[in-house]
C-alpha cells in the first residue's frame with residue numbers, strides 16, 4: 401500500500417501534466433461553459449436586480465445570527481480558500497463564523513451614467529464577456545479571468561491601463577456593504593466618504609461587500625499594440641518611463657524582461673480599425689502563449705499588431721502568465737496547442753485544490769510568487785535587486801498612477817505619483833534562495849523605497865513592519881467607529897503568513 405502511495409505521489413509530482421491534461425482540463429472546460437451559460441441566461445432574463453435585495457437580506461440575516469449566537473468568533477466570507485487567487489489557503493476560514501456572500505451577478509449597465517453595478521463575485525472574464533458586446537468596458541480590467549470584483553476592491557487590482565486610470569479602486573464609484581451591526585450602507589466620494597476611502601486593501605475587515613458601482617468607458621474592436629525590444633536595463637527603464645508618461649498617447653503600457661538586459665516594452669491603444677494582415681487573434685487556442693509571442697520580438701525587432709480587445713485583456717490567462725510552463729512543459733508545442741489547446745487553461749482554483757503536499761512543498765521551497773509596487777524612480781534599482789535576490793524571468797512590469805486620496809495606500813507626496821508593479825512568478829535561479837529570508841529582504845527593500853507589497857502573496861512582515869508600509873490612520877478610526885474590531889480580524893490578521901497555509 402505504502403509503495404502504491406509513493407508511486408502515485410511520484411506520478412502526481414513528476415508527471416503532474418498527466419493529471420492536469422486528462423482530468424483538470426476537461427473539468428475546467430465544463431465548469432467554464434456551465435458558468436458562462438448560466439451568467440448569460442441570468443443577464444438576458446434581467447433577474448439579478450430583482451434578486452439582489454433578497455441576497456443582501458440573506459447576508460444581513462447571517463450577521464444577525466452571529467450577533468444572536470454570542471459573537472464567539474469573528475466573521476469572514478464563506479468562500480472556500482481553494483477558490484481564491486493566491487497560492488495559500490486561509491486558515492481562519494476553519495475557525496471563524498463563515499458568512500455566505502453568494503452574490504455572483506451583474507445587476508445593471510447604466511449607459512447614461514456610464515457605470516455598471518455588479519455583485520462582488522462577478523469575475524473579470526464575466527465582466528468583459530458581458531460588456532464588450534454592448535460596446536463598453538471597464539477602464540482597468542485585470543487580466544486573469546477568475547479574479548473577482550470583491551477581491552479587486554478588498555485586495556487590489558492592477559492592469560496595463562493603470563498608469564492612466566489608477567488601481568481598480570480608483571475606477572469604483574460606490575460600494576454597498578453590510579456592516580458589523582447588520583445595517584446596509586452605501587458609500588462614495590460624496591457620501592460616507594471616510595468609509596469609501598477605507599475599503600480598498602482592507603481584506604474584508606470592515607464589512608461585507610454586496611455591490612460595487614464601477615465606471616465604464618466605450619470599448620473598441622481592437623487594441624493596436626506596439627512591441628519595442630530593449631537591449632539594456634537602462635534602455636528598458638528609460639523607454640518604459642517615457643511611454644508611461646504619455647498618458648494621452650498610450651492607453652496601455654506593459655513590459656516583460658526576459659533577462660536583466662533584454663525585454664520588450666508594449667504600448668497600446670484601443671481602435672476600431674486595423675491595417676490589412678496585421679490582426680492577431682492571440683486568444684485563439686492554437687496561438688503561442690502570449691509571453692513567448694512577446695519574446696519573439698527580441699529577434700523580429702520593433703513591430704505592430706491589432707489584437708481583438710478581449711484577447712488583449714486576457715492575454716496572460718491561457719498561460720497563467722508563465723506559470724503553466726512548470727505544469728505542462730510541452731504546452732506551447734504547436735501539436736499540443738492544436739489538439740488540446742482549446743481546453744486551456746486549467747482553472748487556478750482546481751490546480752490549487754488538487755495539489756499534493758509534495759507539490760505544495762516544491763512551490764514553497766523552490767518557487768516565488770510576489771508583486772512589489774515601487775515608485776518608478778526606484779525601478780532600475782528594484783529590477784537589479786530582484787535580479788540579485790531571485791533571478792526569475794520573465795519579469796512583469798506594469799506602471800500605475802497612485803493619487804493622494806486617504807486610505808491604506810496612497811502616494812507619499814501631495815499629488816499623483818507613478819509607481820511600477822514588478823511581478824516575479826517562477827523558479828529562482830540563484831543558489832542561495834530561501835523562501836523566508838529572501839522574501840523578507842525584498843520586503844525590507846520595498847519598505848525602504850516607500851513601496852507596497854501585494855497581499856495575495858506570502859508576506860513575512862511583522863505587524864510593526866506592516867504598519868510602516870501601509871497608512872493605518874483612517875482605517876483604525878473606521879474599525880473603531882463601526883465596531884469592526886470585535887466583528888472582523890484586522891487586515892494583518894487576514895494576510896500574514898501565520899494565518900495562511
Ligand SMILES: Cc1cc2nc3c(=O)[nH]c(=O)nc-3n(C[C@H](O)[C@H](O)[C@H](O)COP(=O)(O)OP(=O)(O)OC[C@H]3O[C@@H](n4cnc5c(N)ncnc54)[C@H](O)[C@@H]3O)c2cc1C
Nearest residue numbers: 413414415416726727729758759761762763766767826827
Ligand atoms: C517535469 C517537471 C515538472 C516541474 N514542475 C514544477 C512545478 O509544478 N512547479 C515548480 O515550481 N517547479 C516545477 N519544476 C521545476 C522544479 O521546481 C525545479 O526543477 C526545481 O525547483 C529545481 O530545484 P533543484 O535544482 O534544487 O532540484 P532538486 O534538488 O531536484 O529538487 C529540489 C526539491 O524539489 C523536489 N522536486 C524537484 N522537481 C520537482 C517537481 N517537478 N515536483 C515536485 N517536487 C520536485 C525534489 O524532490 C527536491 O525535494 C518542474 C520540473 C520538471 C522537470
Ligand SMILES: NC(=O)C1=CN([C@@H]2O[C@H](COP(=O)(O)OP(=O)(O)OC[C@H]3O[C@@H](n4cnc5c(N)ncnc54)[C@H](OP(=O)(O)O)[C@@H]3O)[C@@H](O)[C@H]2O)C=CC1
Nearest residue numbers: 476477484485548550551554555556557558604608609856
Ligand atoms: N492583476 C491583478 O491585479 C491581480 C491581483 N491579484 C490579487 O488576487 C486577490 C483577489 O483574488 P480573488 O480570488 O478575486 O479574491 P479573494 O477571495 O482572495 O478575496 C481577497 C480578500 O477580499 C475579501 N473579500 C472578497 N470579497 C469580499 C466581500 N464580498 N466582502 C468582504 N470581503 C471580501 C476576502 O475576505 P475573506 O478572506 O473573508 O474571504 C479576502 O480577504 C487580490 O488580493 C488581488 O490583489 C492576483 C492576481 C492578479
Ligand SMILES: CC(C)=CCC[C@@H](C)[C@H]1CC[C@H]2C3=C(CC[C@]12C)[C@@]1(C)CC[C@H](O)C[C@@H]1CC3
Nearest residue numbers: 485486487720721723748751752755769771825
Ligand atoms: C498580475 C498580478 C498582480 C499577479 C499575478 C499572480 C499570479 C501569477 C499568481 C496568483 C495566484 C498564483 C497561483 C499559481 C500560479 C501563479 C498565480 C496564478 C498556481 C496555479 C501554481 C501551481 C500551484 O499548484 C497552484 C497555484 C495557485 C495560485
